[in-house]
Structure formats: C-alpha cells, structure tokens
Amino acid sequence: MAAAAFIWRPDGKPAWREMWESFCDLALHGGPPHRGAADALRGPAPSDPAPSSDPEMLREMRRGILETTGLVGEDAAPGWLAVTCASREMAEWLRAAIVLENVAARADGCRLLLPAGPRYRLADEVKSVITVVAKTHHYWSAHAPVGSPAPPAPATSRMPRPLKVGVGGPAGSGKTSLIDALCRRLSGRLGVRVIAGDEAARPHPDPDLVLIERAGEDLAATLGPAVVDAIIGVVDHRAGPELARLGAPVVTRSHLLVVNAFGADAPADRGAFHGALLERRRGRPVIFADCRGGAGVEEVLEWLETDLLLGAQIS
Numbered sequence: 001m002a003a004a005a006f007i008w009r010p011d012g013k014p015a016w017r018e019m020w021e022s023f024c025d026l027a028l029h030g031g032p033p034h035r036g037a038a039d040a041l042r043g044p045a046p047s048d049p050a051p052s053s054d055p056e057m058l059r060e061m062r063r064g065i066l067e068t069t070g071l072v073g074e075d076a077a078p079g080w081l082a083v084t085c086a087s088r089e090m091a092e093w094l095r096a097a098i099v100l101e102n103v104a105a106r107a108d109g110c111r112l113l114l115p116a117g118p119r120y121r122l123a124d125e126v127k128s129v130i131t132v133v134a135k136t137h138h139y140w141s142a143h144a145p146v147g148s149p150a151p152p153a154p155a156t157s158r159m160p161r162p163l164k165v166g167v168g169g170p171a172g173s174g175k176t177s178l179i180d181a182l183c184r185r186l187s188g189r190l191g192v193r194v195i196a197g198d199e200a201a202r203p204h205p206d207p208d209l210v211l212i213e214r215a216g217e218d219l220a221a222t223l224g225p226a227v228v229d230a231i232i233g234v235v236d237h238r239a240g241p242e243l244a245r246l247g248a249p250v251v252t253r254s255h256l257l258v259v260n261a262f263g264a265d266a267p268a269d270r271g272a273f274h275g276a277l278l279e280r281r282r283g284r285p286v287i288f289a290d291c292r293g294g295a296g297v298e299e300v301l302e303w304l305e306t307d308l309l310l311g312a313q314i315s
Helices: 024-028 055-069 089-098 122-142 174-187 241-244 270-281 298-309
Strands: 074-075 081-086 105-108 113-115 164-167 192-196 201-202 209-215 230-236 256-260 286-289
Touching: 055 074, 055 081, 055 122, 089 105, 089 122, 113 122, 113 286, 164 174, 174 192, 174 209, 174 230, 174 298, 192 256, 230 241, 256 298, 286 298
Parallel strands: 164 209, 164 230, 192 209, 230 256, 256 286
Antiparallel strands: 074 081, 081 113, 105 113, 192 201
C-alpha cells in the first residue's frame, strides 16, 4: 500500500482523517501488505525491559484511531493499545485483517489489542497502526464480512457527535454528583444531555456530550459498546477495596474509574489505595475526586477532552 502524504492541521497535529480522499481509496493503493515482512510491527517480547511507547505517541495513536474510526483506544498492558469494538466478532475480524498487513494484533473479548512499543515514531509505526485500523474498520463498516453477522451502519469520516459516555456504579457512589459537577463546568461551553433511567434529566436540543447514568456493578449489561463510546465507573472509597478484590466490572472494565473520597473518613494513604486499584485495573486510569465538593472533577474533564477529544473541532 503506498504511503499517504502527511496533512497537518493548523495546530501542528496530523489531520488523520484527511490523509485519504476516502477509506476505499486505501484499497486502490493495495496489493502487498501495508508493511513488508522485514519491518513488520510485532507485539512486545516478555524480555523487553522497556516495552511501553512514548506517552505522546500513545496519545497520537488514540487520537488518530478516534478521528478515523470513532473507536476509543486506551493504554493496555505495557506495549499494547486496546481499542473497544462493538462486538467480539468485530474485534476478531479486525484482528484477522490487520495481521495480514504485517501489523500484530490480538483480540480480547470486545477489545482489539494493537502494538504500541518503545521508540515508535509518528511518521512510521504510529502512522502504520492508525492506517491499518482505519482501512480494516472501513471494510468492516461498509462491506459486510463474508460469514460474519451484518456489521453496523457505515461510519462517517467525521468525529462521532455527540460523544456518549456512561456513568455507572453502585447506588450512592456519587454518580449524580459527578454528573452535576461536569455539567456546571461545561455550562456555556458545550451542550450536555443527561439521561438517568429512561428519561432525559437534562434535555438539550443539540448536545456535544451525552452522559448516561446507570446504577449497578455490571456495566457490560447496561453500558455496552452499542450504547456508549466509553464508561466512567464511580465507586465510594469505602466500597472500592472490596469491589476491587471481587473484580467487579465497575472497577475492572470502566475506561476511567473515579473514586469518590470525601469527609473525615477518606483514606489518608491514597498512594497505597491508588496502587491497589491500579494493579487490579491493569494500568487503566484512576482519579480520586470529591464528587460533591468538586475536587478532582477538572481531572475527569481533562480525561474527556484528552482521551475522548470532547469538544475537539476538526474541520
């Protein structure tokens, strides 16, 4: 596949979705795999002493995949980037198609794992990963794979809007307080619609962000990939350790975990508490916040803007 020339945005970042006139245009440059066998991108070896990629390159990979496919990526095990797909079948089909391009890929349930090794460069490895994901995602979305269930409707080349984020967790954990705090900070900047239960608690005619609140610990049943783009799990700090010990989905499967810690009985040694949760979450982010008082909410908002590109204006 011939390499596409870089196109740059005014802010100096690559304009990933503009590098090809259409994703079908990728096929016109096809033939041999995207990368040759000699420079195939492989997953990190267990013996690699520093398997993780540069944080800036990881952010660019997440941004490029989100721009071109609408799929949310997050850091996984060292040296891997995880992309949440709409189904197990989709993740497995993309994996099988990507490895034919001489780029390593694995499927883990609904997650597609992609290499994000050390010393990745923007114009080489990072661009290759984004390109093969964009190409194979388009094939899945626009051309039904033989022998697979009917794929979802073709995705547009624009950023998904509105961004749909689930806010889940046990009753009384602080979900409503977190949502209220986010709405206050975004007021006047972006349109927010809140859905609690089956009704819109905060209707908005043209939202940029939809927050869907669900109570319970089994997020997969109520906030799956067909419903939301990403999940914020919220747990009270008193229940957090036990939920982590039990491997509750709100701890292990949410894209971001918010530990609502407030009052005199908040843990004094947050470092140890934070470390235990991080170990169970395999590196997925954890934020301590006082959802009612507002502390830590700016970090949640920064995660929405940085990792999910909330409010990004892409021409």
